[in-house]
Amino acid sequence: MATRFRPYAPDQDLLLPMSLREWLPQDHLAYFVSEVVEELDLSAFYAPYEGDGRRKQPYEPSMMLKVLVYAYVSGVFSSRRIAAKLDEDVAFRVLAAGNFPSHRTICEFRRRHLGDFKALFVEVAQIARQAGLVSLGRVAVDGTKVRANASKHKAMSYGRLCEEERRLSEEIDALCEQARACDEHEDGVYGVDARGEEWPEELAHREGRREAIRAAKARLEAERRGVDAARGRHRDDERRPPGGRGRCYKRDFGVPEDRAQSNFTDPQSRIMATSEGYQQCYNGQLAVDGDFQLIVANTLTANANDQGVMLGLVDALERDLQGRPDSVLADAGYRSEADLRALEARGIDACIALGREGRELGTTDARRYPATARMADKLDTPEGRQRYRERKHLGEAVNGWIKHIMGFRRFSLRGLREAGGEWDLVCLAANVRRMRPLLAFE
DSSP: OOOOOOOOOTTOOOSSOOOGGGGSOTTOHHHHHHHHHHTSOOHHHHGGGTTOTTSOOOOOHHHHHHHHHHHHHTTOOOHHHHHHHHHHOHHHHHHHTTOOOOHHHHHHHHHHTGGGHHHHHHHHHHHHHHTTSOOOSEEEEEEEEEEOSSOGGGEEEHHHHHHHHHHHHHHHHHHHHHHHHHHHHHHHHHOTTSOOOOOOHHHHHHHHHHHHHHHHHHHHHHHHHHHHHHTTOOTTOOSSOGGGOSOOOSSOTTOOOTTOEEESSOTTOEEEEETTEEEEEEEEEEEEETTTOOEEEEEEESOSSOTTOHHHHHHHHHHHSSOOOSEEEEOGGGOOHHHHHHHHHTTOEEEEOSSOTTSOOOOOOTTTOHHHHHHHHHHTSHHHHHHHHHHIIIIIHHHHIIIIISOOOBOSSOSHHHHHHHHHHHHHHHHHHHHHHHHHTO
16 A cells, blocks of 8 residues: 655645744743743833834834844844844744844844843843742852954054064155155156155055054053052052062053053953963853852953952842842852952851862961951861852853853954943843743742
8 A cells, every 4th residue: 555645735825824823832932032021121122212203113122122032042143143033933933023124233223222231131130039030049150251253363462562563663664765765756757746646555554554553552551551550550650669669560650561462353352261272252250049040140351360250240139139149159260358358248158269179278377368268267168168069050050051052152242341231131041041941830
């Protein structure tokens, strides 16, 4: 007997159009994203369109936000890829409901509302707390290096910048002398009043390159002046520290080290050590609640180290979620005597590593660093070590989800402010993705 297959007629038209919602399971993630966005305060997204009836009909902001959040939740970050998904992916088409914004429209919408994603992130965290998914009992603080939208090969050290500026200046002077000699020769041949030609293209290229190098040098010098001023140095100080004691300063006030680098593509990003070697990065910081591993605070820095970040995250928790964590867990990158004292003053029982695991630590001067000495004593007990071990499966796991499950490994935007807004969107999407299975069991 011949095999009978199920009917297959790709050219057969439908008498009535089908609903796209019938093509998605009822518990699909796209529906959950839509429901969450509907509950948020979107007044900041509608405000730019109020009071101007002359404009062309813009796309519905809630629809644009649903598409954008679902794109990040499902690991689609490029505006061109999002626009392509609106043509070929059923979930995207359900959320867009027959709208097909171009990639430029999607990109402009994201860029226009970079400052509004933080408020949405906070609102989602507040909803999670009301739903019992956040308790602020144990909070793990951790950072991860995320590649900037720039190549490390477009960076140059301060020493190399100085060398290049000297070399280009010499070449420009030589070309100018050559052009002057050529002008004198042509004046003798054609006359003084004859129209001359534009500067040689080679000279114009070198001029632009030199200006870019000078701008990069100025940025590094301004940053160095800020660091020196924060350390108590003044512009008129000599290299010897105030009072004439201690070692001499290596460099004059405001002069960067030769190895200090600036990137021409994204000057605010920095070279940082990653698992893939040294890359041009930003440092994404998270505070993760210990109950269900939801992100309760976040920030983005351009510093390779984590110093000075932890208290800012704790402050954000107290301000946005109206609560103070009972305990804070963090690795040795956040070690700071001042921060440890501040946590003790707030009554927060912290477990902060004082060095890399497996390495012996020297004795701590309890008179100069009393809070550090008390932390060393705490970590020397079995209870303290056991509590600190919880940090790995709390904070580090969430960073792993963002990079390996959602696939977010590189920013789409340039600049610390722009990348910070995108980091807020990433953390918002990560929480939405995490909340869906948790609320399904309520």
